[in-house]
Amino acid sequence: MPSKLIRKQPRPSQRQDILKTAKNLKMARSAHAYVRGSTLRFYDWLNEVKSTSLPEGPAIWICGDCHIGNLGPVANSDGKIEIQIRDFDQTVIGNPSHDLIRLALSLAMAARSSDLPGVITAKLMEVLVQGYESAFLAEADAKVGKKPKSVRVALKSAHRRTWQELARERVEGKTVRIPLGKRFWPASKHERQVIGELFQEADAQELVTSLRHRSDYAKVKMLDTAYWMKGCSSLGFLRFAVLLDAGGQAVEQSDLCLFDIKEAVTAAAPRYRNASMPRDNAERVVEGARQLAPHLGMRMKAARVLDKPVFMRELLPQDLKLEIDHVSEAEAIRAARYLARVVGLAHAQQMDEPTKAAWSAELARHRSRTLEVPSWLWSSVVDLVASHERAYLEHCRRYALAEQPIEF
Template sequence: MMDVVREIRSFNQGRDPDRLTLKYRNMRASPFVFLRGTCHLFYDRLAGIGAPRSAPLTWVCGDLHLENFGSYKGDNRLVYFDINDFDEAALAPASWDLIRFLTSLWVGAESLSVESREARRLCEVFIESYATALGAGKAYWVERDTAQGLVRVLLDGLRERQRSQFLASRTDLKGRRRVLRTDGKKALPASDQQRAMALQVIQEFAAAQANPKFYEVLDVARRIAGTGSLGVDRYAILVTGKGSPDGNYVLDLKQALPSSLVPHLKVAQPKWRSEAHRVVALQRRVQAVSMAFLQPVVVGRVPYVLRALQPAEDRVALGGKSAQSASDLEGVITEMAKLLAWAQLRSAGREGSDIADALIDFGQRSKWRARVLDASIECAGQVRRDWSTYAAAYDDGAYSS
């Protein structure tokens, strides 16, 4: 029998203690946040539960859930809504992303004010929408002109969001010079050693760029973001950009760790130059248009993913203080299902993934659908049990040191 408490502590060993404390506290909040923070545990469990064996191999996100879709500005300057987290990406059965997303719907139902019967219906909507889009065999994308419902509301709202407003939310002005705000909400102070490391990365990267002055570093902080990656080596880096004070840019530098899926996969993975090269290559492969500034960098032997933080980055507001109608929620779920299908079609036939014809055939078949739904129900029950074990241990002080 798995020792959940020991497994979580072991997996997170060596992480930044300040941000790891935040991660453990956040995971105590609900089974959904716990799911987001324990991707490794999910796949440990899925290996015992099993998934449909007939699913074709595809490039999966690996950590697909309700909050890993969002808006961003592509390198063509247009704003898109798409899957936006590829830390766990790998070559795996297509059903793995399906099961993880459906599990997030089950365990996130309470925060969405959705009862069990409605959660099941939304899961069935997701499966049907995914299968229909996959079976059609054509990869599309979601931008402002093609978005609908709450996704359209999100993308329309970004029209008025200015860089100066974005900078004001993350920095403080000292005269005409900005510094990163380190109030424990989005960032924490960096040590001299950490600042020097980040500076070295950006200087080496800038030297190969057409406009190196754009990347002149003004400030460095430890970034607070996400749930699963909290405690991983990660920095917010303020650079001159297009000029101070309101033309500054904020970069995100995040250590890339091995995918939690790979230990459970029997299929051979490509020999990536580094984990950062894996993350970036698969993000570029799967997204319709790549995010601006996305680059792999390696410092010594430590791989990092470098990208820009953007005013255009956001998520559809679901649950909490945001009330949405059943039709609005169904619309978002439908869009997410289509995006998953299009991502798999877009990356078909690459370095071991099955060709589009195999994916189309899978989408048009029906036997796997009930098995995927059943597996997600079993996974969701296990997540709730594991969270209960974790919550009790957390309350007893098991994660206080």
């Protein structure tokens, strides 16, 4: 049955039904969007495929959900910006080939959404492997080709963005409040109390004062908080935006501090059985982020809110995600090579030289003599594209035709 239109701000008890509908509609927008929101289908496939059919990499931290939208410009505490992995909900110690397959699937579906011919998908897989393997060479610090336009645009925007611009997007003018509406919903009295108490704890205050040259002794005060409807696969879990004043200086928007608090759930990504990881999901996410993307990981802390593990970080104006939905053939090829290299560098920085050499040899061992694309990667992407295309059409039939847009 069609969902009812919600014209008032939803109460906490109404969130789950609305979020479920929003997620289903978001996944129905395109096959590429469906891939981003259907991580469990990807993990089910990984668990069913024979482990011997994939190269077995070293036990390192992997993203676990390495699609295009989870890479982008990230700033460190000193303002230096790099393209890195930026989402770690599914991070585990596992097989690095899983990240490569997930990225390849994402690129293949983006190519399909852009109506690019199938031969381009084959080319994407070829340059993706080249870009990834280049991260393990002696000259890994050298540039690999021209940055794709999407990356250049994102980096340019990141370098230019100021806190005032971020504030205009997230803060309601002179009232110093988070604007309630489509994305931000009212937090309950209890939620506000718990989050306010969180930022009085020493660990949270240390994180607040660690950025933007704030005084270590600055008093932290919560100005406002709201439930945040953000993401796709994570819709339905706790997510809060928090406005803070550090040191009583929030007289202008440039002095405000905006934090993101997100629930850390059990990772569904396959992991190596003997891997030693933090049992607490929030600590797992933070550790994975520090290993794969230090710019972001060093700005994160694990905590608990409403008896659930959460991780939190201050949002910086430079933190953006890549948007690669409709691209040309040349742009798609450049993006595949460049983004694969980013993932390769994230993996390589966790390995010593012998481990890098062994992993490079393992990748070469699985390369076919007749195809430029490794057979394991090509067959994986073909299987996954076929299954996701079928599932996407069925998803559209079940949800996109039945649901009505939600209004606020």
